[in-house]
Amino acid sequence: GSAPRLVAKTEGSLYDLTAATDQLRTFEDLLRAAAIAKESIDAIADRLRGDATVLSSDVLDETAPSAPVSSGEVWAAGVTYRISEEARKAESGMPEMYLDVYESDRPEVFFKATPSRTVGPDESIGIRGDSEWDVPEPELGVVLFEGEIVGYTVGNDVSSRSIEGENPLYLPQAKVYDKCCSIGPCVRSAESIDDPHDLEMWMTISRDGEVLYDESTRTNEMERSVEELVDCHVAHDAVPDVSVLLTGTSLVPDEEFTLQEGDEVSIGLEEIGTLSNTVVEV
Template identity: 35%
Template sequence: MPGDIALLDCLPGDWRDGLFLGRVQTAEGPSPILVAAGVAYDMSRVAPTVAQLVEQLPLSPDTGEALGPLETIALPLLSPVDLQCVKACGVTFALSALERVIEERARGDASAAADIRARLEERVGGSIRAVVPGTPEAAALKAALIEDGLWSQYLEVAIGPDAEVFTKAPVLSTVGAGAQIGIRSDSTWNNPEPEIVLIVDAAGSAIGATLGNDVNLRDFEGRSALLLGKAKDNNASCSLGPLIRLFDDGFTIDDVRNAEVELTIDGPEGYRLDGVSSMNQISRDPLELVRQTLSEHQYPDGFALFLGTLFAPVQDRDEPGRGFTHKVGDRVAISTPRLGKLVNQVVTSKEAAPWDFGLSALMTNLAARGLLTTQQKETA
């Protein structure tokens, strides 16, 4: 792990009991690993990518090359996904829905947010938390909000029948635990989004989960929903890790449904912010979000799906009424006991390490290492 981040500090407390997938940077290139009973195995000769390895579950450690106990491995951890599409669901919690409406009404101006927040929460705060998306009760709330002039496109995806699902990042562009995470240099109102991320195979089954930071530029998206792509997809703006925990008898989708995701931000000036996102308050079940992602699309290499967050920081950092925004040098730690801890340091996207290892580079690397067999070439 880079810098002062210890690998053991980022692993879940029961990591020796679970099954995990990940990627490490070897001298030859990136390689998928399986971690079983605390031992890491290089699985690149079994399948050269994590996306292909997922399709061979369940896996036997005996088919890989033992690298030794995970805590002794000196190889840097990479983002644990490679060929998977990176998708994200937004506005999946009532509080995040209210904050998106505030962004929209404030037109990206943080100083105008406090008054709008107070008015909106007074009108819909309780009712929006209780309503089930897509139900007649949700439709009745929508009608009342339209009459009051408070309806929003964000409330449509919060309580309407259709979830918001978008593409967060290009294939191979995500960064891993310990890496720098990027904020656009021209953004003045932004925050992290601590989330659980489901890993879904080509058949549409959720096979495991990891942690993610879906960085949000509140000023850009607040000015116009048409700026979502520019707000979400920037260099180093999506982190995942430290590892994918596979579902088994000891870790199931119910652990995701009931997870408490904690966030800590330590600023270079001594500022500290703590927050939590309780997955049991999500408005749509995680597997319903998977279903909607798959409704009219195929993902032959599988996908990673950010499930959204309850966290929406409103505490003032500098000037009263300006709320929270990142500073370069912020250390962001996202954690939950069964998945471990994802730690990244904030820089601007211009200053972050450039993304220069794409699909062509990966295929060239794997071919040079003799890892593309005839069968693998057909599925790559």
């Protein structure tokens, strides 16, 4: 149907938690219920599973899941991996500023998207019509509730490298525009992830059925910890109850590569899932 439903996924099974209580329709509902009950989201989901409808695994293929976090704001950290620092230095007329950010105490944390600019799995991600060089940025996403880490997701910080490289003051235009961000396919609870700093991440980009890019990396290449980035994100700012913080890109296609309308981008993160989107010009 058209109304949202909250689904819990365990090892091999899917549970429709909205069938157990229609007060839980979104992930945000679950976060608020957990806060009121002073329980973890896993504890609530486990308890409700007894009354939930068991779904066939095909359901997620047949139904377009929406972005798992649909309220609040998306923020992003940058230049947290050496490869990103090198790529920005190469593209920028002011290369030294990127080394400063990679090595300094204060990380780069910037506003990325509102829910209105964020898409979910299998929806279209945007490249700007006034940009000549565009890339997907695969990133581990940290899901926060009232400033605390409650889960992890996969994010795509789609960016214009030509606009960003032209002048650092153009960064908001390179980063924030229609369909500039993708989140999904699910949120994995923080308590069920052993170590967010040691997850494999991969990305493929295909055009007309041909794979143009296929690389992988690990989050242990990140220069900073997730906690450090979150501390900086929430410091001296009334962040919304729910926010997602992307933690920077670790995979950068060669300089010759730019996204085109119709390209298919898939980003996978070990223990979380795969987020796939098709590119559209906006």
